Amino acid sequence: MQRILEGIKILDFTQYKAGPMGTQILGDLGANVIKVERDKGGDLERSFKTFGKLTQEGDSPFFLAMNRNKRSLGLNLKNPAAKEAVYRIARDADVVVQNFRPGVLAKLGFGYEDFKKINPGIIYCSNSGYGLTGPYVSRPGQDMLAQAMSGLIMMNGREDSPTPVATSVADGATSLYLTIAILGALYHKKCTGEGQELDVDLLSCLLAFQQEELTAYLNLRPTPEFKRAGSGLAAPWNGAPYGAYKTSDGRYIVIGVVPMDKMADLIGAPELAGYTDTELAFEHRDKLWEIIQGKILLNTQEHWVEYMLSFDVWCAPVNSYAEVVKDPQVAHNRMLHRMEHPALGEIGVVAAPFRYSSTPAQYLQAPPLIGEHSEQILQEHGYTDDEISRILN
């Protein structure tokens, strides 16, 4: 089977999420991703406790989520022999990616200028909290901090409690923008032979991710009041019925955009019919939400989903992960993939979400142990056993 990025070599110095989630996609597309990790401890995500726990064998499930299709080269980057090995590996690499704080990796001798000397066509992508320059360059950058600074937390949750989004959306968005930036640079390099430097930051990516809300803020006059719904069950920029509703069996459904007179008929609530004007409906959305919630509470989740779908109304069940993993469409799309891990046995991971007719993503390498491929990678670059032991010591 053909792989899009076959032959593309990536030196990946990233850890945590935003970098690894991006480079995993490049690996899924066939790139040769060499994960350069500290020989002691490795990627800090390996020891990130989720729900206070690691897997029974001592790995973080979050690490497992984002590091398949990479090989691990465990190094002490302060060892001069290891340093030379990195330079040698970089000679014919296409991309270096790193997400240390600005300036840190360059101080170790692995900045863009260092690699450019060895390999003028290299693409060097830095990922940081706020960018490589500017007033916040020395601040700690992290997913929830970027969520807070981007305006997202202020919009999320109930009126009385701005709430961080329940998935690390700044890291997630950044991982994808970073992948786009690298694929764009690889395309340019393919056309021109030229490399370049890329600067991708969490805060900017999360602003771009909120381009709708921010463009509304910048262009609506008068500027609308951006308040969370009192109920906290709706999107802050949309009126009822748009939102989540509890059903008689203690479960939830969501209902999307529906004209209010149609909604009035559907649930038998004629008092809604006077709110077909969307501005009026937005103004009174808490009240309207209460009316609709009163009706929805009279029947089960299954009833409402079937009933609404029979009228082609935007409606869905609010699933837990336990329900997600049993969903027939999720199975049909083969989104949950199982692979053999060298220490953990069979593990489950989430597949790439795009389906190519000729060049499908492939899952060939489980998330590696620290340094699992150090010798193999060094051998590929012509090192002898003696040299390898100097590099790895």
Add this chain to the structure above:
Amino acid sequence: MQRILEGIKILDFTQYKAGPMGTQILGDLGANVIKVERDKGGDLERSFKTFGKLTQEGDSPFFLAMNRNKRSLGLNLKNPAAKEAVYRIARDADVVVQNFRPGVLAKLGFGYEDFKKINPGIIYCSNSGYGLTGPYVSRPGQDMLAQAMSGLIMMNGREDSPTPVATSVADGATSLYLTIAILGALYHKKCTGEGQELDVDLLSCLLAFQQEELTAYLNLRPTPEFKRAGSGLAAPWNGAPYGAYKTSDGRYIVIGVVPMDKMADLIGAPELAGYTDTELAFEHRDKLWEIIQGKILLNTQEHWVEYMLSFDVWCAPVNSYAEVVKDPQVAHNRMLHRMEHPALGEIGVVAAPFRYSSTPAQYLQAPPLIGEHSEQILQEHGYTDDEISRILN
């Protein structure tokens, strides 16, 4: 200035968000994006009321957010002359993108097979709610429905109220995965000349976006109880202090991962020091959150952000959009871009969030009026004035 996708022609049949937000990135990178819209009404996003309103001149700010760097070709696709024009334009196009419900565009004569006959190397990308096949193929697909079905809403918000995320995260994630899929396919086409079909859906993209949480669900034993924090101010998979806290001036801050003994010292709460074990801290996170909240409430947002940053603790203010647009780092990164719109005058849009050293994103074309470039585009493809009037009638 060089543009990465200079000379790449994209026929863009998408509307709403997930498609347009992706094709805008391709336009930012220099592709020639031809937005094929209904001559009457255009992209339905144009009339999407945000906070119940449109801009004063009758455009949706959400449309403005996602349609720069595209030219609009307004057509009635059932007019045979218009149909022929689409085929002629597609002869040397590189990509067709569409997000109609599965099968709908093919019925109009614009499926993959139709374009492949004219142009064997074409890349044809479909975006749908759940995929082009499978049990949910005929269901309505939309951002909040995908959020609900993916497990995200069940994790977001307070314990007693699962809450849709305050930005359309399924559309956003999909727009980026779709862009990645297309860039990958363009790279493959550059190397081999081959086109192919791509199938990208909201539900799968949002599962991939939650790869951390789902991988935890699939691999932790026993399966952890996935409950929202009682306070709703924290991430559901992480213990205190991780979360948002109210300050004495009625504002909020977030505090990231901090060892509990360090936190005890920092805020003068020695009772925290017994919770250095992360599993224990996770179990008692609501109680610990309350203790920390009690202390944070004693001083202002500004105080706490400065104080915590002076110890290099992950901390940030929870900003409103009013604060975001005045943020000096946002300005430094030039994330808010102003451009001249043919009807609205100067508008504000959000820039691309990646900075290339040689091939920066450029903003050359404001979000177009419906059919603003119909004649120009048809002329470029050799049509005479008479023919053009038949096509546009």
